[in-house]
Amino acid sequence: xxxxxxxxxxxxxxxxxxxxxxxxxxxxxxxxxxxxxxxxxxxxxxxxxxxxxxxxxxxxxxxxxxxxxxxxxxxxxxxxxxxxxxxxxxxxxxxxxxxxxxxxxxxxxxxxxxxxxxxxxxxxxxxxxxxxxxxxxxxxxxxxxxxxxxxxxxxxxxxxxxxxxxxxxxxxxxxxxxxxxxxxxxxxxxxxxxxxxxxxxxxxxxxxxxxxxxxxxxxxxxxxxxxxxxxxxxxxxxxxxxxxxxxxxxxxxxxxxxxxxxxxxxxxxxxxxxxxxxxxxxxxxxxxxxxxxxxxxxxxxxxxxxxxxxxxxxxxxxxxxxxxxxxxxxxxxxxxxxxxxxxxxxxxxxxxxxxxxxxxxxxxxxxxxxxxxxx
Amino acid sequence: xxxxxxxxxxxxxxxxxxxxxxxxxxxxxxxxxxxxxxxxxxxxxxxxxxxxxxxxxxxxxxxxxxxxxxxxxxxxxxxxxxxxxxxxxxxxxxxxxxxxxxxxxxxxxxxxxxxxxxxxxxxxxxxxxxxxxxxxxxxxxxxxxxxxxxxxxxxxxxxxxxxxxxxxxxxxxxxxxxxxxxxxxxxxxxxxxxxxxxxxxxxxxxxxxxxxxxxxxxxxxxxxxxxxxxxxxxxxxxxxxxxxxxxxxxxxxxxxxxxxxxxxxxxxxxx
Amino acid sequence: xxxxxxxxxxxxxxxxxxxxxxxxxxxxxxxxxxxxxxxxxxxxxxxxxxxxxxxxxxxxxxxxxxxxxxxxxxxxxxxxxxxxxxxxxxxxxxxxxxxxxxxxxxxxxxxxxxxxxxxxxxxxxxxxxxxxxxxxxxxxxxxxxxxxxxxxxxxxxxxxxxxxxxxxxxxxxxxxxx
Numbered sequence: 001x002x003x004x005x006x007x008x009x010x011x012x013x014x015x016x017x018x019x020x021x022x023x024x025x026x027x028x029x030x031x032x033x034x035x036x037x038x039x040x041x042x043x044x045x046x047x048x049x050x051x052x053x054x055x056x057x058x059x060x061x062x063x064x065x066x067x068x069x070x071x072x073x074x075x076x077x078x079x080x081x082x083x084x085x086x087x088x089x090x091x092x093x094x095x096x097x098x099x100x101x102x103x104x105x106x107x108x109x110x111x112x113x114x115x116x117x118x119x120x121x122x123x124x125x126x127x128x129x130x131x132x133x134x135x136x137x138x139x140x141x142x143x144x145x146x147x148x149x150x151x152x153x154x155x156x157x158x159x160x161x162x163x164x165x166x167x168x169x170x171x172x173x174x175x176x177x178x179x180x181x182x183x184x185x186x187x188x189x190x191x192x193x194x195x196x197x198x199x200x201x202x203x204x205x206x207x208x209x210x211x212x213x214x215x216x217x218x219x220x221x222x223x224x225x226x227x228x229x230x231x232x233x234x235x236x237x238x239x240x241x242x243x244x245x246x247x248x249x250x251x252x253x254x255x256x257x258x259x260x261x262x263x264x265x266x267x268x269x270x271x272x273x274x275x276x277x278x279x280x281x282x283x284x285x286x287x288x289x290x291x292x293x294x295x296x297x298x299x300x301x302x303x304x305x306x307x308x309x310x311x312x313x314x315x316x317x318x319x320x321x322x323x324x325x326x327x328x329x330x331x332x333x334x335x336x337x338x339x340x341x342x343x344x345x346x347x348x349x350x351x352x353x354x355x356x357x358x359x360x361x362x363x364x365x366x367x368x369x370x371x372x373x374x375x
Numbered sequence: 376x377x378x379x380x381x382x383x384x385x386x387x388x389x390x391x392x393x394x395x396x397x398x399x400x401x402x403x404x405x406x407x408x409x410x411x412x413x414x415x416x417x418x419x420x421x422x423x424x425x426x427x428x429x430x431x432x433x434x435x436x437x438x439x440x441x442x443x444x445x446x447x448x449x450x451x452x453x454x455x456x457x458x459x460x461x462x463x464x465x466x467x468x469x470x471x472x473x474x475x476x477x478x479x480x481x482x483x484x485x486x487x488x489x490x491x492x493x494x495x496x497x498x499x500x501x502x503x504x505x506x507x508x509x510x511x512x513x514x515x516x517x518x519x520x521x522x523x524x525x526x527x528x529x530x531x532x533x534x535x536x537x538x539x540x541x542x543x544x545x546x547x548x549x550x551x552x553x554x555x556x557x558x559x560x561x562x563x564x565x566x567x568x569x570x571x572x573x574x575x576x577x578x579x580x581x582x583x584x585x586x587x588x589x590x591x592x593x594x595x596x597x598x599x600x601x602x603x604x605x606x607x608x609x610x611x612x613x614x615x616x617x618x619x620x621x622x623x624x625x626x627x628x629x630x631x632x633x634x635x636x637x638x639x640x641x642x643x644x645x646x
Numbered sequence: 647x648x649x650x651x652x653x654x655x656x657x658x659x660x661x662x663x664x665x666x667x668x669x670x671x672x673x674x675x676x677x678x679x680x681x682x683x684x685x686x687x688x689x690x691x692x693x694x695x696x697x698x699x700x701x702x703x704x705x706x707x708x709x710x711x712x713x714x715x716x717x718x719x720x721x722x723x724x725x726x727x728x729x730x731x732x733x734x735x736x737x738x739x740x741x742x743x744x745x746x747x748x749x750x751x752x753x754x755x756x757x758x759x760x761x762x763x764x765x766x767x768x769x770x771x772x773x774x775x776x777x778x779x780x781x782x783x784x785x786x787x788x789x790x791x792x793x794x795x796x797x798x799x800x801x802x803x804x805x806x807x808x809x810x811x812x813x814x815x816x817x818x819x820x821x822x823x824x
Contacts, residue, residue, distance in 0.1 A: 088446075222417075
């Protein structure tokens with residue numbers, strides 16, 4: 001048997017990022033994400049990359065956007081309070097369409113909250129954190145190998161759709177050290193951003209509706225302009241309503257129109273299940289343990305585990321659950337459940353929602369399922 | 376075509392500044408400096424923040440990036456990190472660089488990346504209608520200090536010096552020849568260079584302070600201007616509210632990349 | 647050996663508990679070819695704050711990486727003992743540092759080993775740094791998870807060069823204290 005690596009989730013983000021070709025990390029230390037910065041500081045100089053610890057979270061976000069425009073794959077990592085600070089410049093990456101991967105290792109909030117305790121309270125901030133209408137991709141892996149492959153996937157999606165991608169870990173996923181066998185180079189796909197064959201009229205944002213821009217990086221020979229203001233096809237400031245509508249819609253539709261290619265999810269034991277649990281990240285793991293134990297007692301329960309949180313896997317969830325009851329387990333007091341209720345509006349949706357600084361355990365899930373069954 | 380015109384992005388003209396605004400003059404001085412140094416437009420990235428000065432990046436026919444309020448330096452840092460051999464020039468206003476972006480400013484000075492920063496100090500938040508800024512002279516009226524500014528004002532040069540910038544100069548829009556000289560030296564300098572340019576906002580600062588036309592406002596700036604040599608013999612009190620102009624710092628300190636290559640990369644690779 | 651074994655080590659930051667947990671997990675993976683996870687919980691007080699590490703060892707892949715049904719609870723500080731005294735099985739083994747954990751829950755029917763861990767480590771080894779390896783020895787012996795040889799190999803391959811001897815001494819001490 002080959003030696004199995006023992007890695008924490010945070011360490012696997014580092015390995016995934018390096019495997020994806022990340023060359024620049026700009027960050028700011030924050031519990032419980034700091035191991036990612038520490039790992040990147042150690043690894044990047046070995047691969048001709050560059051690590052920089054910036055003066056604050058806003059600066060870290062700005063720096064990685066600048067470096068991405070300069071042609072590099074970039075990563076930043078943070079947790080709740082830092083994620084709040086990153087929202088400002090996250091908006092720049094969205095309006096200017098810059099590929100960036102942002103990791104948020106979720107901890108208990110709000111504010112300084114519970115810095116060392118896992119939570120899943122930032123899923124709505126990931127969706128709506130920065131102001132205005134904007135496209136979002138957010139991914140939430142649960143198991144060690146998934147953390148590695150989903151990190152690579154985050155880079156791939158960022159490059160493909162020219163957009164920031166948010167990787168949501170929770171502290172439990174980030175800090176659990178586990179054995180893992182990782183796929184080798186060549187066994188996973190690496191996507192790099194596409195460049196235009198030629199740039200006509202410097203119209204770097206001119207694409208068919210719903211397509212990401214084909215834009216040269218800085219210093220590629222075109223005097224391109226990149227803007228935080230709403231802009232024309234050339235990227236120049238523009239407030240003409242007809243243009244604003246085209247730009248806004250194209251950015252939103254580039255995710256919406258491709259959501260079925262973007263969305264990844266897993267199902268576990270759903271075929272014969274009487275009830276389907278909806279849970280992601282560490283809570284998917286707690287649910288799966290509960291399901292294993294319940295099945296030993298003959299109680300058939302399944303799990304729908306979204307890896308893509310945004311765009312929300314609406315059709316996929318509907319297809320899997322059909323008319324069965326659902327139990328939403330989240331390590332917060334109710335966030336994604338509103339999406340589940342919206343999608344499954346004709347189903348019975350139960351909930352087990354909690355954020356006390358302790359994980360919701362398999363036993364609590366088992367008790368809840370039995371309570372539903374006996375009701 | 377004048378030799379600096381290739382740096383101008385004519386298709387985005389007209390420029391957005393009020394008639395008589397000093398920014399236009401700074402714009403031209405920077406373009407002329409690019410020309411003098413024979414920098415290729417493709418090798419330059421102009422990065423700016425928010426406010427009247429923030430609009431500058433749109434009008435340079437180089438690689439250009441218009442960012443968020445105060446954050447221009449952070450984006451510029453990333454651009455420079457990704458392309459160490461290219462020229463990165465940052466424009467910020469006084470509110471941009473010293474208020475909302477103050478933290479980035481001091482750390483950029485400390486870090487000493489080989490970037491150039493032009494701080495256009497018009498002593499007011501001009502674009503938003505004339506609110507007090509960190510450099511508004513004490514006693515001046517602004518829309519948010521209707522009874523006069525009671526706070527002391529920042530000294531950009533002293534701040535940059537203390538934070539470790541390796542080239543620091545101040546000029547005013549009244550002194551174009553001297554401005555060209557310090558811009559050239561700053562842009563040739565290896566390390567983080569700061570040039571503060573005192574500019575006139577007769578509309579949103581002057582108008583409320585009996586300086587509502589460009590000429591009186593420029594005259595007022597002139598009256599406040601003291602060459603560095605002369606300032607040496609003046610007391611702190613005498614220099615209050617004065618703009619001491621000239622070159623304050625010009626020294627060598629290994630820039631960020633030199634240090635990173637020598638101290639980090641070699642160790643990491645076990646060389 | 648059992649199909650699944652859950653260990654919780656509770657201490658205060660600085661006692662080297664995460665190291666002990668990591669070595670335990672590593673022994674299970676490398677020597678028994680089992681699955682193991684190690685999940686630390688800590689506070690912002692890096693030295694002196696209550697910490698715990700859950701180590702789960704299982705023949706099957708571990709789905710949920712935190713302890714829910716603990717077989718062995720080892721605590722070396724009163725504060726930590728109180729805070730993490732949860733999810734302990736009825737037939738679990740409890741080990742405490744008898745000088746540092748003095749108040750035990752009333753009516754607790756667990757088999758409790760009271761060991762003067764810190765005092766003995768200082769007395770017999772003369773260096774408190776290795777208390778984590780002493781703990782590892784105690785856990786190994788009481789859990790019967792691995793042989794002493796198996797743990798020894800992992801300790802030797804994991805500790806910094808030049809510290810092998812003192813760490814082996816610590817391991818021996820652990821075994822001799824129970």
